[in-house]
Amino acid sequence: xxxxxxxxxxxxxxINKEIPSNIVYExxxxxxxxxxxxxxxxxxxxxxKVRDGLTQxxxxxxxxxxxxxxxxxxxxxxxxxxxxxxxFRVVINNGPSACQSVYHLHLHVLGGRQxxxxxx
Ligand code: 5GP
Numbered sequence: 001x002x003x004x005x006x007x008x009x010x011x012x013x014x015i016n017k018e019i020p021s022n023i024v025y026e027x028x029x030x031x032x033x034x035x036x037x038x039x040x041x042x043x044x045x046x047x048x049k050v051r052d053g054l055t056q057x058x059x060x061x062x063x064x065x066x067x068x069x070x071x072x073x074x075x076x077x078x079x080x081x082x083x084x085x086x087x088f089r090v091v092i093n094n095g096p097s098a099c100q101s102v103y104h105l106h107l108h109v110l111g112g113r114q115x116x117x118x119x120x
Contacts, residue, residue, distance in 0.1 A: 001096045004055045004103045011104040015049050025081060029067060030074040032109070041112025042082045046074050047104060054105040057094045075109045084111030091119075 013019045014033060021033035024044050035043040048067050053059055060068060072090070079088045088111035093100040 001099060002101050002103065003096060004059075004100075006055060006103070009102050009104040011047055011102060011106070012051075015047070025074060025078050027074070029070050032074055032078050035108070039108075040110040040115070042079075042084050042088070042110065044078050044082065044109040046071050046078060046107040046109060051104050055103040056100060057092050057105060071105075071107055075107050078109045079111065082109075082111065087111060087115065089115045 010019070014021045015031055023031065023033045025032040025046075029049055030046060031049055032044050032046045035045050048054060048071060052064070052067070053061070054064055054067070075090045076085075079085050082088075088109060091108040091110065092105070093108075
């Protein structure tokens with residue numbers, strides 16, 4: 001499990017289309033693409049196109065309020081597009097003890113199967 005070094009991540013290459021991804025939704029501020037190692041029939045990552053210090057949610061500042069809202073709204077749009085509005089989960093892993101591995105803030109949108117609670 002990685003720590004937050006502040007270094008650029010693989011998601012920059014995805015944003016810049018230097019490596020391919022399966023894009024589900026995109027707008028000026030937000031990119032949503034399928035997770036390469038899906039944990040559910042639908043598993044989409046929603047990320048800000050500009051990281052702006054948001055390596056993890058725990059680094060959020062008041063200035064990030066707008067983009068945080070846009071990311072959450074994009075998660076809803078993704079759920080709608082994927083046909084899972086009746087039941088889906090949005091997850092943010094923050095830091096090593098939560099198994100965060102990529103230090104560019106991302107929301108996991110998961111669905112298409114029964115999601116159990118509590119998570120592991
Ligand atoms: P985290 O563990 O940081 O919450 O989630 C990172 C997610 O990024 C993991 O679910 C992992 O499968 C996904 N991921 C890592 N590298 C790539 C990649 O190159 N392409 C895609 N589409 N997903 C990736």
